[in-house]
Amino acid sequence: MIEIRLHGRGGQGAVKAAEILARAAFYDGKVVQSFPFFGVERRGAPVQAFTRISDDVIRIHSYIYEPDVLVVLDPTLIGAEGVNILDGLQENGKVIINSTKKPEDFDFHGKNGIKVFTVDATKIAIEQKLGSASAPIVNTAIVGAIAKVTGLVTIGSVKKAIFDTIPRYQEKNAAAAEATFNQVK
Amino acid sequence: MKTVMNGDFAASYGAMTSDVKFVAAYPITPQTLIVEKLSELVADGELDASFVKVESEHSAMAACIGAQAAGIRTFTATSSQGLLLMCEVLHWAARARLPIVLANVNRAIAPGWSIWADAQDSISQRDTGWMQVYAENNQDVYDSILMAYKIAEDNDVLLPMMVNLDAFFLSHTSEVVDLIDNDKAKEFLPAYDPEYKLDPNNPRAFGALTSPEHYFEFTYKMFEAMEVAKKKITQVGKEFGDIFGRYYDMTESYKIDDAETVLVTFGTIAGTAKESVDRLRKEGKKVGNLKIRVFRPFPTEQIIDALKNAKRVVVIDRDYSYGNEGAFYTEIKGALYDANLRIDTYGMIAGLGGRDVSTAVIKEIVEKAETSEPNKTYFIGVKR
Numbered sequence: 001m002i003e004i005r006l007h008g009r010g011g012q013g014a015v016k017a018a019e020i021l022a023r024a025a026f027y028d029g030k031v032v033q034s035f036p037f038f039g040v041e042r043r044g045a046p047v048q049a050f051t052r053i054s055d056d057v058i059r060i061h062s063y064i065y066e067p068d069v070l071v072v073l074d075p076t077l078i079g080a081e082g083v084n085i086l087d088g089l090q091e092n093g094k095v096i097i098n099s100t101k102k103p104e105d106f107d108f109h110g111k112n113g114i115k116v117f118t119v120d121a122t123k124i125a126i127e128q129k130l131g132s133a134s135a136p137i138v139n140t141a142i143v144g145a146i147a148k149v150t151g152l153v154t155i156g157s158v159k160k161a162i163f164d165t166i167p168r169y170q171e172k173n174a175a176a177a178e179a180t181f182n183q184v185k
Numbered sequence: 186m187k188t189v190m191n192g193d194f195a196a197s198y199g200a201m202t203s204d205v206k207f208v209a210a211y212p213i214t215p216q217t218l219i220v221e222k223l224s225e226l227v228a229d230g231e232l233d234a235s236f237v238k239v240e241s242e243h244s245a246m247a248a249c250i251g252a253q254a255a256g257i258r259t260f261t262a263t264s265s266q267g268l269l270l271m272c273e274v275l276h277w278a279a280r281a282r283l284p285i286v287l288a289n290v291n292r293a294i295a296p297g298w299s300i301w302a303d304a305q306d307s308i309s310q311r312d313t314g315w316m317q318v319y320a321e322n323n324q325d326v327y328d329s330i331l332m333a334y335k336i337a338e339d340n341d342v343l344l345p346m347m348v349n350l351d352a353f354f355l356s357h358t359s360e361v362v363d364l365i366d367n368d369k370a371k372e373f374l375p376a377y378d379p380e381y382k383l384d385p386n387n388p389r390a391f392g393a394l395t396s397p398e399h400y401f402e403f404t405y406k407m408f409e410a411m412e413v414a415k416k417k418i419t420q421v422g423k424e425f426g427d428i429f430g431r432y433y434d435m436t437e438s439y440k441i442d443d444a445e446t447v448l449v450t451f452g453t454i455a456g457t458a459k460e461s462v463d464r465l466r467k468e469g470k471k472v473g474n475l476k477i478r479v480f481r482p483f484p485t486e487q488i489i490d491a492l493k494n495a496k497r498v499v500v501i502d503r504d505y506s507y508g509n510e511g512a513f514y515t516e517i518k519g520a521l522y523d524a525n526l527r528i529d530t531y532g533m534i535a536g537l538g539g540r541d542v543s544t545a546v547i548k549e550i551v552e553k554a555e556t557s558e559p560n561k562t563y564f565i566g567v568k569r
């Protein structure tokens with residue numbers, strides 16, 4: 001069982017990203033579970049969402065405390081007060097960050113075998129006119145990067161999941177996922 | 186057909202697959218997406234049923250009572266304060282022997298205001314005459330609603346059934362759910378055709394004034410029906426499994442044969458407990474789990490059989506009977522006493538108001554039981 005924890009801010013669509021990821025894995029024949037942190041969500045406030053992907057039945061129903069993969073939709077969350085993104089991350093865990101920086105620019109890259117991957121999902125979301133230029137919605141874009149980095153899901157299934165869960169601008173959302181799939185490093 | 190959906194929708198689709206003809210609901214918080222989805226399914230013509238929006242949960246159940254008495258299969262859903270407001274009519278539905286099915290999202294009771302997981306709502310309705318199921322996952326929610334109608338509508342049962350699902354841990358969690366084809370569902374659950382119903386061409390009185398001459402016997406009949414229901418629940422769970430490949434019973438034992446410590450759990454905690462059992466066994470601890478899936482009627486015989494060889498029985502309650510202990514804890518001890526079993530028991534209150542019960546918390550509970558005085562209640566993780 002692989003456990004993925006997504007960190008974002010209210011309005012970026014972290015919950016939807018977790019759901020699209022789960023659905024894509026389901027299309028690839030996996031057993032899945034996805035859910036939000038059950039809080040009182042406010043725009044801009046730090047939020048978390050979770051996805052479990054497994055070959056067997058998923059019995060556990062609790063938050064994810066020791067993720068294999070971390071996904072950060074908003075780079076300003078790293079080092080933000082009251083937020084510890086890396087909390088519980090497994091040794092050799094992967095961290096996917098929506099950022100203009102390089103993986104080496106993050107001081108935890110390489111520590112405990114942690115591998116950082118970055119992609120400018122914000123730029124891609126703005127190019128595809130997802131959300132507004134000041135508040136782009138990066139959820140669909142980031143799932144493409146998750147597919148590439150983890151190999152847990154195929155990009156084809158990600159696109160299908162986007163078409164099945166996003167009510168509008170499906171083509172643009174799918175294109176954003178494709179772009180991060182190709183650009184993440 | 187397999188799909189991915191949250192627990193709320195699993196309940197909605199469970200009602201749709203059961204071919205309910207009448208849904209009454211109050212749509213305001215603490216209501217969930219269950220009835221919103223049903224209203225869509227009715228509006229889109231996918232479900233051929235009347236959807237009645239009422240002014241309170243009390244009215245929702247009252248409307249279901251009227252429709253069910255007229256011979257129609259009904260459904261409603263609610264949660265926490267909403268279920269409490271239904272209390273009076275919950276009793277009425279049960280004593281009128283109307284096999285209504287209700288989905289309740291287990292949420293904490295105010296104050297403080299809470300929308301999070303906690304079984305206090307349904308536990309406080311324990312003595313209304315409703316059968317109670319606690320689902321472990323979204324598939325369980327969906328399947329249990331189908332089975333609920335089959336059990337409730339049995340002529341020797343005729344009691345309403347409440348299917349409970351944990352707030353958020355199921356209601357807002359997306360999981361794989363295998364939906365049953367409508368034709369196959371109809372084979373398992375034929376159309377509702379009650380022997381007694383309100384019919385202008387054959388007038389009868391329902392719920393009339395009942396003197397001491399007869400009231401006692403009405404209650405005795407419910408005792409008999411609950412005893413029959415125990416057998417029916419097991420039987421229907423097996424029949425369901427033979428057709429659809431997923432078997433259900435009143436309880437479920439997991440690795441208890443050689444277990445020294447047996448956890449007793451319900452709802453989503455049961456699933457997390459099974460995962461914990463495997464992890465604790467890797468550490469060399471002989472732990473098992475007994476899931477109580479049906480709380481009313483209470484599966485005394487199955488519980489005794491499952492716990493008879495245990496050294497330690499650790500009951501996790503996501504509820505608290507004020508002034509005493511967890512409701513499940515009391516009843517488990519009662520069952521053990523019936524069988525002259527004097528086993529060390531531990532009442533563990535955990536997860537109230539949506540506090541997460543993770544594998545780490547369950548490990549803490551097992552360690553607490555190993556090192557604490559038996560036959561006492563402990564509040565796990567409480568901040569002092």
